Amino acid sequence: MNDKLVPAHIHFARWFIRLRWFALLILIISNFIVKHLFNVPIQDRPVYFISLILLILNILHVIILRQITRKGGDRVIYWIKKEIDLQILTDLILLTFILHYSGGIENPLILFYFFHMIIASSIFSTRKSYFYTIFAIMLIALLVALEYYSVIPHYNLTGFAGNNLYNNAFYIFGTGFVFLCTSIIIVSLSHMIIYRSIKSEEAYVNANIELENKDKLKNEYVLRVTHDIKGHVAAILSCIEVIRSGVAGPLNEIQAEFANRTFDRTEMLSAFVKNLLNLTRKRLKHNIEFEEILFKDLINKIVSPIQMLASDRHIDFNIYVDKSIEKIIGDPFTLEELYSNLLLNAIKYTPDNGHISLTVKNHHNNILTEISDSGIGIPKDEIPKVFDEFYRGTNVPKDIKTGSGLGLSIARQIVENHGGKIWVSSELGVWTKFTFILPRNPDFITLEDKIRIDQKQTR
């Protein structure tokens, strides 16, 4: 359960950092404008200095977060939460200093504390959310008290707020009371909302697990049924062959024709059943064994049969493989199947004298493959359905013998079993391009890579 929430936490921390860059910019600009355009006597130098500290801290946060996600492991959530702790604590302290140099309680900047309360109560437990609220209130109270008793100087916002509000106990008490009430409401409200959303996320994760179980049962059922059908089909094929071959006696022309039709059709059924078995086994992750593969060997193995087919039909076959890609960890048989499957598909739907290409590049720690052709393309509204079982393009000419409609489902399953992602883009009648991204090591995908794969464009 926790594991599934990891990316959300990372996005949260990143978004927090991004927001801080923005806040920093606003802080510097508004500091400048207030001082020089409105001539309000705030202490601009200390504020610039604090901005510099904030800048350094934010760079530090970026580095720390990168370290955490790169390292991965079981404790990622723990460390990300700690990093968010650090962000909130440093922010609150710096904010108090800024407030001090820009008018103390007279400055509406005091509202900024609420942001951190919302963020804290969204991620942390009830106790910790209130801890941060109390911490913030105490910081403000301390600042106000020190200014009130003249332990530290107060900087007036002459021309902006009424003079000496910081010295007005009634004003301080009133503002403090409103601030306290607002804090409590904010924390309890946002905590409740987030709590509900976490509950619903939990329910969603559980429903997903249940769906996966049901799906597994379904696949096991399909496997059993298909296995049985396969036996029957195999027997039928052998029996028809006895008749068709004339071993059971000579056939006249019409008998031979229909024996052949029956044989061909049964053979198609047999191929279909084989593909369905193949897909279902991959869904159930039967017989998947990852090992280290030399990428060069993998490509060499698949390329030459494709090259022969291509040259038979005068199709130009371009190959570009980044030489720096040496090894990949995966299941060699299914990866070969994946590449051949997609390349054969490209040839099948490309007219004579067309061209197909295979491009393999690095994409950070992952490997990105593009297989494109100058073929018949895919109608726009069918693109989301391409990887569905039994999908066949409606624009495929009658003379191209379509297969079982399972080839691309198998391809997608192979990619997913390796922790990768596949998608297609196309222009009807002009070109089609299949792109898939595979992690170099499916057994050890860092969070960075997982996010990169997840976020990679899917259409």
Next chain:
Amino acid sequence: MNEKSKILIIEDDVDLVAAMKKMLENKGYEVIFDYDPDKGYEKLKNEKPDMIILDVMFGSKGESQGFKFANKIRTDSQFSGTPVLMLTAINSQNPFFNFSPDTDNEYLPVDAFLDKPVQFNELFLKVEQLLRQKISKWKNWPEKE
């Protein structure tokens, strides 16, 4: 070949046996068969075939009667030299076991494999080859060839 070579088929699919019998007889072989491996073993003793076509015959629990049969004849000095052609779907990765005829032969002492559905041209080729070979390469199993 003056005398007809004798082939024993052990396979539980009645129709597949009928088809193979007809096709092989047409090629001039003598074909005997049994649907049950235990009774098939009796036939082996009585008829002394030149080679055996053996189905994997997976039971519901995933154990293979074909494997048992193959191991049994290899340890029986009388038949340890009889070549065996195994009918299987091993190439298309059976869900019940991780096995490749290319690398794991020593665990399964058969001489050749044939994928189902049976392609008769391939069947004829492999039968001819094993009959020419006469003696199984696993005669001294479990020692290596």
